[in-house]
Amino acid sequence: xxxxxxxxxxxxxxxxxxxxxxxxxxxxxxxxxxxxxxxxxxxxxxxxxxxxxxxxxxxxxxxxxxxxxxxxxxxxxxxxxxxxxxxxxxxxxxxxxxxxxxxxxxxxxxxxxxxxxxxxxxxxxxxxxxxxxxxxxxxxxxxxxxxxxxxxxxxxxxxxxxxxxxxxxxxxxxxxxxxxxxxxxxxxxxxxxxxxxxxxxxxxxxxxxxxxxxxxxxxxxxxxxxxxxxxxxxxxxxxxxxxxxxxxxxxxxxxxxxxxxxxxxxxxxxxxxxxxxxxxxxxxxxxxxxxxxxxxxxxxxxxxxxxxxxxxxx
Numbered sequence: 326x327x328x329x330x331x332x333x334x335x336x337x338x339x340x341x342x343x344x345x346x347x348x349x350x351x352x353x354x355x356x357x358x359x360x361x362x363x364x365x366x367x368x369x370x371x372x373x374x375x376x377x378x379x380x381x382x383x384x385x386x387x388x389x390x391x392x393x394x395x396x397x398x399x400x401x402x403x404x405x406x407x408x409x410x411x412x413x414x415x416x417x418x419x420x421x422x423x424x425x426x427x428x429x430x431x432x433x434x435x436x437x438x439x440x441x442x443x444x445x446x447x448x449x450x451x452x453x454x455x456x457x458x459x460x461x462x463x464x465x466x467x468x469x470x471x472x473x474x475x476x477x478x479x480x481x482x483x484x485x486x487x488x489x490x491x492x493x494x495x496x497x498x499x500x501x502x503x504x505x506x507x508x509x510x511x512x513x514x515x516x517x518x519x520x521x522x523x524x525x526x527x528x529x530x531x532x533x534x535x536x537x538x539x540x541x542x543x544x545x546x547x548x549x550x551x552x553x554x555x556x557x558x559x560x561x562x563x564x565x566x567x568x569x570x571x572x573x574x575x576x577x578x579x580x581x582x583x584x585x586x587x588x589x590x591x592x593x594x595x596x597x598x599x600x601x602x603x604x605x606x607x608x609x610x611x612x613x614x615x616x617x618x619x620x621x622x623x624x625x626x627x628x629x630x631x632x633x634x635x636x637x638x639x
Contacts, residue, residue, distance in 0.1 A: 328633065328636045328637060329637055332344070332345050332348070332633070332637060333345070340623050340624055340625045340630075343621055343622065343623045344623050344625075344630055344633060344634060346621065347588050347621035347623060347634065348633075348634050348637035348638065349637075350586070350588075350619050350621065351553070351555070351586065351588060351634070351638060352637065352638050354551070354553055354585070354586045354619070355386055355638065357551075358550050358551070359550060359551045359552065359553050359585060359586060360388040360389075360548060360550045360551070360552045360553070361386065361387055361388055361389075361552075361553050361554070361555060361586075362387075362388065362389040362390065362391060362552070362553075362554050362555070362566055363378070363387050363389075363390055363391075363554075363555045363557065364390075364391040364392065364554065364555070364556045364557060364558075364562040364563045364565075364566045364567075365390065365391070365392040365393065365396040365557050365558070365562055366392075366393055366396070366557060366558030366559055366560040366561070366562045366563060366601070367396075367557070367558045367560075367627065368395065368396075368399065368435045368436065369396055369557060369558075369627060369628070369631070370395070370396045370397075370398075370399035370400035370402075370403060370491070370492075371399045371402075371403065371435045371438060371440065372628045373403060373407075373489070374491065374627075374628070374631060374632070375400055375403065375404075375489050375490045375491035375492070375493075375494075376489045376632070377631065377632035377635045377636060378491035378494075378631070378635060379487075379488055379489055379490055379491045379493070379494040380488065380494075380635070381635045381638065382491060382494040382495055382498055382500060383488065383494050383497075383498070384638075384639065385498075386635070386638045387500075388500070388501075389500060389501040389502070389503070389544060390491075390495060390500060390501070390502045390503070391502070391503040391504070391505070391541070391562050391563075391565060391566035392502065392503075392504060392562050393504070393505075393506065393509070393510070393560065393561060393562050394468065394504055394506060394507040394508070394509055394510025394512065394513050395509075395510050395511070396562070397468060397469060397472065397492070397502070397504050397507070397510070398448070398472075398510055398511055398512045399440075400490055400491055400492040401448060401472055401475070401476070401490070401492055402440060402444045402445070402448065403485065403490065404476075404483055404484065404485060404487065404490040404492065404493060405444060405447060405448070405481045405482065405483060405484050406440075406441060406443070406444035406447070406484050407484045407485050408484050409441045409443070409444065409484075410438050410439065410440055410441070411432060411438065411439045412437060412438055413434060413436075413437050413438060413439055414437065416434070416436055416437045419434075427439055431443065445511055445512075445515065447481065448475070448481075448512065449512070449515050451475045451479045451480070451481055452471055452472075452475060452512070453519070453524070453525075455471050455474055455475065456471070456516065456519065456525045456530055457524070457525055459471075459530040460525050460526045460527045460530050461526075463527075464530060465529060465530055465531070465532050466530070466531070466532060467502070467503075467504065467531070467532045467536075467537065467540070468504050468507045468512070468513075468531060468532075469492075469495075469502040469504060472492060472496070473495075473496040473499070476492065476493055476496045477496055501540070501544050503537045503538075503540065503541045503544075503565065503566065504537065505534045505537055505538075505561050505562065505565040506534065506561045506565075507531065507533075507534075513531075516528065516531065534565075537565075538565070538569065538572065541565075541566065541569045542569050542572065542573055542577075545569050545570070545573065545581065546573070546579075546581060551582070551585030551586070552582075552584065552585055552586075553584060553585050553586025553587065553588075554566060554567055554584050554586070554587055554588075555588045555589075555590075555634075556587070556588065556589040556590070556591070557589075557590050557627045557631055558590070558591060558593075558601060558627060559589075559591055559593060559599065559600050559601025559602065559603075560600070560601060563589075563600070563601070564600050567584065567608065567613050568613070570583055570584055570612065570613050571611055571612040571613055574612055575612060583612065583613060583614055583615045583618065584613060584614055584618060585618065586618065586619050587605055587608070587614055587618055587619065587620045587621070588620075588621040588622075588623070588634075589605070589621065589622045589623070590623045590625065590627045590630045590631060590634075591622065591623075591624060591627075592624060592625065592626065592627075595607075604622060605618075605620035605621075605622060606620070
């Protein structure tokens, strides 16, 4: 039984039923010429979401990404050093002393896996010449453009099949990526440190969030195709991307269409008042969605749901 037959047979109610209906609606939307931006929050790249997101990018089911700085960098960390990661199967039982031992060994834990500090330094080494050159000539780029350059022209050896890296697949496709708040990332911290110690002279070599919003606005308007958004988690990645529509409509005064399709995978609840759990209908009042926009919310673990959903698009 293939994945589509399995879901058709077993996924009928509650979040399983919502996943099935969401997949059918999204497949129809894409088959009819729609474009899709996927937003990534949380630790999806460390959870190896590239195994399913990479093929979806290659098959042109995903047309842009909006992600946190952590998801941007953690995919390249995974690409070059996955064999050096350590599984932490008993992570719920770790004591403060256990955590200290991880720290002393240079291992940084994300739930059930620990990343080696060495990989940060390896990527830093590759980026330093790009950053320094940019600083010397006054070049300015978005964070992902430096990583694209590193992937395409750098000398790092890959530790996994690059087709299982969403960033490597995105680099091959020159996929638009929008990364609000990149400073809140390991590589952002490293660049800040290199500016402080004057190894890199100018932090403005990185284009910031306002420029990212302007680039997103250009991308949203460059194509007449209906554009949908699949929000994985919430936070800055989801809110930044979806807000481009009310910005264009209300602040610029342009009669652009609202988002034509919306799906969200989240474990957050609206009763806590956080954006991540806000239901789709709330977005109507913010001029992001229409009453008629197809809307889906799957309240579940994105590491389970997103691979299933992307597989059902094939």
